[in-house]
Amino acid sequence: MERPGGVHEDDPLGGDSVTPEHAALIDGEPLPTARVNAFLEAPYRGAGLHQFAAPPRGATSHDGPAPARRQMEPPSVARQRRRWATQVIVTDELARRACADRGLRVPEELSPAKALTLAESDVADLGSIVAAALAHSPAARTLLAALESEQTVPETAVRDYYDRNQDRFLTPDALRRGVTPFDGAAPEDVRVYEEVREAISRELQRAAGHQAFFGWLDQARAGVTYSHGHEHPGDPSHPDHEHRH
Template identity: 85%
Template sequence: MTPEHAALIDGEPLPTERVDAFLDTPPRGAGLNQCAAPPRGATSHDDAAPARRQTEPPSVARQRRRWATQVIVTDELARRACADRGLRVPEELSPASALAVAETDVADLGSIVAAALAHSPAARTLLAALEAEQTVPEAAVQDYYGRNQDRFLTPDALRRGVTPFDGATPEDVLPYDSVRERITRELRQAAGRQAFFGWLDQARSKVVYSHGHEHPGDPSHPDHEHRH
């Protein structure tokens, strides 16, 4: 028998219908629903997403539902966090909107977070707010520039096959001032993502899941799978 709610968040039920609507989202083109899936499902920040299949073993279907529950729980937690912060969330997308998540986002963020950000305007709003809060010290920007000279070679140096390890001159590297803003932006984005991960881990630590909706990596159920 399917439970009426997928989880309890601060004692309030999260309807199973929201998970069902997400699972019923039709795949379109390349992206999250098209990427290769492990036999049982995604559980960590680094795992690939469980792909939709017309026929699948019951264990895969169960893991896919657990994975989808995590996406919907993230959406609900983000909505509440935005409300607490007074953040305006854009109009919700239709549940039928097809998700298309770049493979690089799945690799960088993990399938659950990547799907939540694609699905949830609230999650994207919260991530943007957390990113805007990050302060990147000048020393960190300079340190990154100094340690990653290979990323800042001039086009001419790249054409000549020059690398920082085989005789590159200062003229072969883009000036610090020309790349400082780009480095700052990238470091701020990375710090914002780490803040989002930290918020999410803390926010969902008190969520109570119904049977069949546990985290895919929860060792208390027989189909769990948790890889790093």
């Protein structure tokens, strides 16, 4: 049976399926499926399966070229890859709108031929969807930078972080000698607070910016309705869902 707004295509499992003309509705406005398709067809390299669903198959090491064509993959993997890509494009569109509302200037789009590269550390910290959205979307990066700049880190929080993480601030000499705070490091084995205060403050501000971005994204996605086949890859209402932490 054909769903409204879609066209029939061959189902890899056999039978008919439907490709909707839009991947999602954002506050009632359609997000064209063509944008998801373009993202799926773009070169990719970077981190592999993480948290919510698999990034596009065919990923190589960070230094190797992306293959011209992806190898055949199980239909369930292809479906999850499309759902994952939809989340990236939805995040991009939501960020564009948020930047427009805030009067933020967004840099020009990346060239479609530019390979999407995800750092393993970013995937670990952010999850594959948000990491990919930030790598793909100038608007998402612009919004994140704005949110980060708005965060204020109290001096007490910076000092508390320093006091609770002495192992991160051992001097090079102490590290060479194998000193650890748990063995009773001497005061001279730890870098003084004034030397590391600014770096700690930047790190905490960056973390607070990420949390603000996550909070914004959770609220912004409340106005999104997904078309069949484009649901969140972790949505338990469809049989292929994956939700990894």
